[in-house]
Amino acid sequence: MWRIRILNEVYKVIDCSDIIAFILDSRNPLFTKCDNIEKYLEKNYPTKNIIYILTKSDLVPSISIGLIGFPNVGKSSIINSLRTKNICNVAPIPGETRV
Structure with missing residues (x-):
């Protein structure tokens, strides 16, 4: 039931x-x-x-866990929100987060 x-x-x-x-x-x-x-x-x-x-x-x-995606889709923002602190720089130019 x-x-x-x-x-x-x-x-x-x-x-x-x-x-x-x-x-x-x-x-x-x-x-x-x-x-x-x-x-x-x-x-x-x-x-x-x-x-x-x-x-x-x-x-x-x-x-x-690896995150992949086109440039400027928000990968760094996802990483920062999952970690609840800013560990990745967020920038309007491609290639800011590499490792």
């Missing part, structure tokens, strides 16, 4: 959202991923995008 209520809430979120953020535990991302939800999205909402977000990455010693 509770599973039906949870799935109904999941379907409501999927229906109302343009982009789906799938939160995964970095210690075991394949275990915390739901293939049925992915298949449901592919079948019923093929135009919706999925973003996978790994959490608890600080608990996995062998992990590093």
